[in-house]
Amino acid sequence: MSTDGRSPVIDFDHHSDAHADDTVGSYRRLRETTPVAWTENHGGFWVLSDYDSVFEAARDDDVFSSKRLEQYGGPGLSVVIPKTPMHFHIPIELDPPEFRSFRKVVNPIASPAAVAKIEPMIVKWTTWFIDELIESGEADLAQVIGVPAICTIDWLGLPVEDWQIYARSHQATLAEPTDSPLYKQAVEVDLPYGTEQMRQAIATRRAEPRDDAISYLVQQEVDGRPLTEDEVFSMVELLVSGGVGTTASLVSQTLVWLYEHPDVRQELIDDPSLLDRAIEEFLRYFSPTQALARTVVKEVDFHGSHLSVGDRALLAWSSANRDPSQFDEPDDIDIHRWPNRHVAFGVGVHRCAGSHFGKRMAKEMLKQVLERMPDYTVDLAHLKRYPRQGVNKGWQRIPATFTPGTRLLPPGAVPAGVSATSARS
Numbered sequence: 065m066s067t068d069g070r071s072p073v074i075d076f077d078h079h080s081d082a083h084a085d086d087t088v089g090s091y092r093r094l095r096e097t098t099p100v101a102w103t104e105n106h107g108g109f110w111v112l113s114d115y116d117s118v119f120e121a122a123r124d125d126d127v128f129s130s131k132r133l134e135q136y137g138g139p140g141l142s143v144v145i146p147k148t149p150m151h152f153h154i155p156i157e158l159d160p161p162e163f164r165s166f167r168k169v170v171n172p173i174a175s176p177a178a179v180a181k182i183e184p185m186i187v188k189w190t191t192w193f194i195d196e197l198i199e200s201g202e203a204d205l206a207q208v209i210g211v212p213a214i215c216t217i218d219w220l221g222l223p224v225e226d227w228q229i230y231a232r233s234h235q236a237t238l239a240e241p242t243d244s245p246l247y248k249q250a251v252e253v254d255l256p257y258g259t260e261q262m263r264q265a266i267a268t269r270r271a272e273p274r275d276d277a278i279s280y281l282v283q284q285e286v287d288g289r290p291l292t293e294d295e296v297f298s299m300v301e302l303l304v305s306g307g308v309g310t311t312a313s314l315v316s317q318t319l320v321w322l323y324e325h326p327d328v329r330q331e332l333i334d335d336p337s338l339l340d341r342a343i344e345e346f347l348r349y350f351s352p353t354q355a356l357a358r359t360v361v362k363e364v365d366f367h368g369s370h371l372s373v374g375d376r377a378l379l380a381w382s383s384a385n386r387d388p389s390q391f392d393e394p395d396d397i398d399i400h401r402w403p404n405r406h407v408a409f410g411v412g413v414h415r416c417a418g419s420h421f422g423k424r425m426a427k428e429m430l431k432q433v434l435e436r437m438p439d440y441t442v443d444l445a446h447l448k449r450y451p452r453q454g455v456n457k458g459w460q461r462i463p464a465t466f467t468p469g470t471r472l473l474p475p476g477a478v479p480a481g482v483s484a485t486s487a488r489s
């Protein structure tokens with residue numbers, strides 16, 4: 065695609081090694097010089113990096129569409145650049161007004177009250193993951209980040225023994241280079257396997273509902289008719305995709321940072337009631353979902369640039385979250401920061417449906433790590449990050465040592481055949 069008079073033009077690729085080496089500096093440079101700019105990479109797209117442009121675009125669905133429009137940017141998931149080979153996701157790939165009826169279906173199972181109901185499940189899986197490490201005194205702390213994956217799979221009603229397959233495949237499609245064996249494994253083996261399992265679960269729950277999110281979804285209606293199996297599938301796959309990697313990314317980055325900042329770690333150990341506010345700040349600072357995309361569907365003059373129909377646009381939540389016009393000392397973590405109008409969960413109608421679930425899981429994981437392995441030490445020299453940091457940022461390996469502790473769950477609390485070992489490193 066030619067730049068066709070689009071300006072300013074920059075050379076930016078959120079999936080490049082240079083960006084991964086310094087995501088914060090890379091966005092800071094853009095924000096300070098060209099907060100709305102065009103790059104030719106991945107077929108060409110606008111990068112929106114300051115708070116105002118990200119906020120405005122995310123709230124303007126008439127111009128910035130989330131819809132899957134294959135004529136622009138090719139086939140695949142519309143909310144990432146480049147589009148990845150994933151099934152159609154509902155409601156994230158719909159615009160209002162159609163969007164609204166579907167989002168209404170999802171809201172009740174992710175509300176604060178619904179999350180309070182599944183709290184015992186979150187506590188159980190977190191306890192079990194830490195049980196699996198606690199006696200040894202050394203572990204890859206990235207293993208604990210399997211908690212969000214297994215909780216999401218259990219909540220939906222999918223077989224928990226397969227949690228790694230879901231975690232691995234969704235992570236790989238977003239964070240592995242497209243020519244890597246892990247990406248190939250995800251696209252050719254794991255995603256088709258997961259698809260088959262989800263479709264089977266949807267069919268089974270229609271006939272025999274249980275107490276899980278899939279059973280709820282198959283019984284719902286939109287606009288006076290039942291959801292189709294394809295629609296339920298599109299919602300279930302999105303919930304898997306939203307649930308498995310994001311909270312893991314948040315907690316993994318937070319654990320490393322807390323090791324490097326023992327004073328804050330001690331403050332949270334001494335007073336865990338500070339965790340809620342601290343988690344909002346960790347969300348702002350780390351922005352697990354770094355940036356997502358839209359497609360321009362109406363010609364518009366936007367912050368000094370002219371955007372044309374079909375242009376793709378990247379909304380950098382992570383960069384908006386470091387904008388000094390919104391946040392004092394944006395590159396420092398202040399666990400007492402309040403108010404904290406971060407956009408780590410997005411903005412506007414598509415704001416994260418799983419935010420309460422994600423925050424509750426993050427809180428439990430941090431609380432238990434701080435309680436049960438308060439003196440953990442991270443081997444910073446051997447950290448391994450996700451290969452690409454354009455969509456999800458985080459650590460893939462966190463070698464750590466700590467004073468050994470004791471298991472808490474009785475034998476048999478978790479079904480035989482479930483393994484806590486991460487399949488991702």
Ligand code: HEM
Pocket residue numbers: 130143155156157167170216302303304306307308310311314351352353356357381407408409410411413414415416417418419421422423
């Ligand atoms: C720290 C954890 C999380 C972060 C940072 C995060 C981030 C986001 C962001 C930025 C969006 C906005 C998408 C857009 O505007 O295009 C979003 C949407 C969404 N998230 Fe999350 N998410 C998290 C946890 C979860 C969890 C645990 C689930 C469910 C199990 C979930 C499910 C969803 C769904 C269904 C949407 C689409 C909402 C819609 O289109 O209306 N997320 N998330």
